[in-house]
Amino acid sequence: MVKLYGKNLSRAEAEALSGSLGHAAGVRLMTLGDGLERGIRMLEFRSGSGLRFTVLVDRAMDIADCEHNGRAIGWHSPAGFRHPGLHDYEGEGGLGWMRSFSGLMITCGLDHILFMAESATPEYVYGPRRTAKHSLHGRAGTIPARLTGYGETWEGDSCTLWAEGVVTQGTVFGEHLELHRRIEVAVGSDEIRLSDRVVNRGFYDTPHMFCYHINVGHPVLEEGARYLGPIRDVVWAAHAEAYERQGVGYRTMPAPQMGFHEQVWQHEMATDADGRVPVALVNDRLGLGFMVTTRKDQFPCMYEWQNLQAGQYALGIEPSSNHVLGNGAARERGELIRLKHGEERRYDTAFTVLPDAGAIAAAEARIGAIAAQPEADYPAPSGTFLPIAGRS
Template sequence: MKKHILAGVVLALISGQVAAKTWVLTDADSSTEQGNWQISSAQLKLEGEPFSIEQKVLHGGKQEGSKVITVTSKDGLTILLSPTRGMDLLRVTGHGIRLGWDSPVNEVVNPAYINLESRNGLGWLEGFNEMMVRCGYEWTGHPVTKDGVIYTLHGKAGNTPASKVEVIVDDQAPHEIRIRGLLKEHTFKKANLETWTELRYVPGSDSFTIHDVLTNKADYPHDYQIIYHSNFSTPILEENARFIAPLESVSPFNDYAKKGLNNWATYGAPTKDFDEMVFNLKPKADSNGKTVAAVINSKGDKGASIEFDTHQLPLLTMWKNTDTLKQGYVTGIEPGTNYAYPVTVEKQQGRVKQLQPGQTAEFTLIYSLLKDAAAVQKVEQRVKTLQGNEPAKIDEKPIAVE
């Protein structure tokens, strides 16, 4: 085993007394940076499903210095995330299916090259190409200026490089992999929020888990918001693809979205000049607060689903952006604490959460690649069971005006 790999290894006992190996790839406190790095199940002499984990430092253009970690499972999923971009997921592939989309932004843009306040607070869009981007945590939603402060589009987490990055592999089968990253939103007199993000993946599986823990490190209460902006395109998104979820209610985000209420859960082919339509959803859940949302293709033999806890993430946004392929043909499934209106609107309507000093909030989401008709039918049945006999209420009036 190479010396640079051994140098980062620390033996530890993880919860449940499962022995694991930990590699520290980045640590701002000790000025640690491994740069290009890799490990594999073969190097670790682990039996079972083969896997590899690799970090690469990118060069050229606006991605200069950006880092990408790739988790590869031979018979499962390949997952790409970027510690430079808030530990967000770039794309996921498996069984010939992609979770993600094609944005006109085709580089992993280093936040150093982004001005979030450009274009009247829309600078976030200059780096937007992820499969899943964390919108938050200090605020989220559409940009707004209040009392001389610009609250930029979808907050800062997605453009915050991780201060610490760890890779953990369980010694015991099935050798769960955990990629952890610490995001700091620290501003003098304003915020002292920290989030430990974590990707959990069992090699060979068609699902993975995101588990994040947000902590208010300040001596004062602080507001927070989070939307898990999860984006899907071809080969799942296509003409007559469908969005499914058990719902209490559906309402249009604005007057433009009202035009699409009659077929809001069905997608069209790529259409020039189709402006985005957004729908505010209130999900139904089981007795434990668990629910699921999914997008499936027209044949019902491939898709993507997200399971989440409505005690943590009580609301759901569906983003329909069926523009041309080059412009960005994509839909978003977005569990969150709030909707995508500006923070001023969300606060006025009582959807902004707050953490007391030292208090934490946890968020757990399970993403699944639905590789065949059987996997799709299983999710569809769960949605039908949770929906029950009472259909979702369709409200024609937007609940707020920007």
Template sequence: MKKTLVLTALACLISAPVMAKTWALTSADSATDLGNWKVTSNMLKVKNQNFSIEQKVLHGGKQEGSKVIIITSKDGLTITLSPSRGMNLLRVEGYGVRMGWDSPVKEVVNPAFMNLESRNGLGWLEGFNEMMVRCGYEWTGHPVTADGQIYTLHGKAGNTPASQVEVEVSDSAPYEIRVRGLVKESTFKKADLQTMTELRYVPGSNRFALHDVLTNHADYPHDYQIIYHSNFGKPILEAGARFIAPMESISPFNDYAKAGLKEWQNFAGPTKGFDEMVFNIKPLADENHHTTAAVINKAGDKGAAIQFDTRQLPVLTLWKNTDTEKQGYVTGIEPGTSYAYPVTIEREQKRVKQLQAGQSTQFDLTYTLLHTSGQVDDVVKKIGEIQGSTPIEEIETPIAKE
């Protein structure tokens, strides 16, 4: 038995036909929305896995009307994402470990209550609490006014509700779950960038994958940028925690970060008065162009790792924000096409990419929640093999100045 739902022609590019059951949760084209919805492994008559997928519509405060989708695997992970907020991942939990952090922003803020141009283009911060937020795609980085407009902090995709959302579950073992959402950045006389996001998860596993396809639907070429802003706090982040990644070089984002260059790999505990320190990294990759970056706790038995393709995402940003817990004690591992400088600087330094009319590009990342010392050791070994004998160049001067 095969049930299919074709969202767009682009969906056909994302995955080949599989034996699966599919549910359309949202469709702007047909003005439909299932609202509160749930399916379980019992309902699907799956006997050797225990999982559920649920959509909830939230109420109260600035999250009024926001939606979340929660994938729960009894022997694996609980993954929470928000179709209302660009299909961002809010948090991932399992095995007594969490990927995510505690932001002062507690609600899943509905973009209807956001003003990205407030605070001189920093309004994005009023909804920022995700484990992973897509910063892009029309632009990303720090805010700047240029070309007669305000390029607000980290673009608009992360505050754009998905126009179409569907859930798919394979009919056979290992019963892979796929959640897809179409995020449109379409503006008259400007951009028509559309991203089909996809999260893939096998119940019982400690990892999941993202597969995003960005397409320029306009008749003209258009620039694009993306940073996968991936954020981790306690229990992984703590005094003595470490960041590891194979790299050719690392440099401070600005003069303030220069003071922390020699300690880039190590994290402090919550420190009042600590401003954010950001570092620009040029990663190394293996023969398949894959690389891995990770943050691990002091004991070396918990962590989070991200694997990505450096042909798709050639640069890496490390964001250290070890301020107080109430202020937001967090670090970010951020694979991207660009660093976090304003788009004007990224253009000057030729890191802004472009899609021709009708052209598509894709981004593939795998996130692993590390919950044993053996898993941590495996990641440390993999990163060490990629690094090999290549020395890490610590460049003391920032590559740009805002």
């Protein structure tokens, strides 16, 4: 059954109500036509529950806008949804990525994440380039996808909206990686399902790192919004040397700040019986929240990003394939994934809107049943980066 406007409907009942499901739910392709966005292909999804989100085909099929019954979920930065043709990956000493950084979700990878790094590349057997210079968070997020399909699929009385595409990151004498992405939402639901496969199509043993920069903005983020996670340990904080200087802990968010310097935390998360990690930002005043659910064997690490500067106001939930220590440490610790020809890694993630107080309470109970997060706003970082093992 599909649920539309408070009623459970069979396929025949839903089709009797209109000449097209599109009056209530659907996915359609359009092209943006002005400013920095001009020329970007975009898919608009409407689930029929009040959930609407957009997928930028020409930016790695990342999720840009997201809202529920007119209430915004995703973050919009001053950079806007910049056309990839305007992007300078190596610009500003590797920080050019910031000029294309906006939206609910940005893909980081496919062979590098986190801060700028230079790594040896003997695997590519090319003398003139003995090292690779990596800019912030890698190349993937501004590569256009090849759109392989989209639409609606009925199975009995259930209907799924979906889109699929392939993002290719390749070069001569270097990596040849593909990101195969499928995005789904069931008609009548408040949950986006993201299924990714990163495949090595080349014949070099190729490094692979992966992260989602999931950015929640106003009004979910406002003064008093709460971060919820099954935190077993606070491993690291970027600002540990001046832990309380800005007066912002990990749990409760303030109003927009002036002169705020970003804060990043790495939390060691516990899992439920199925190996899943749910993390949420909730706004009790509005009765609105957003939850991200990942698999620990796919994303063993989780960061919390606080950019609470006025005009830039965002909270990031960042599941990652590696510790925040970065590319060099991943190599030194033997934790860098290397893919041989045809090998792949899967990532299965759910984004769930929590549309009311009841949904928030259920999510909080689910998370709390896995592990009780620290009650202190400034728990002392342990510095214990557990070895990463057991990847799927």
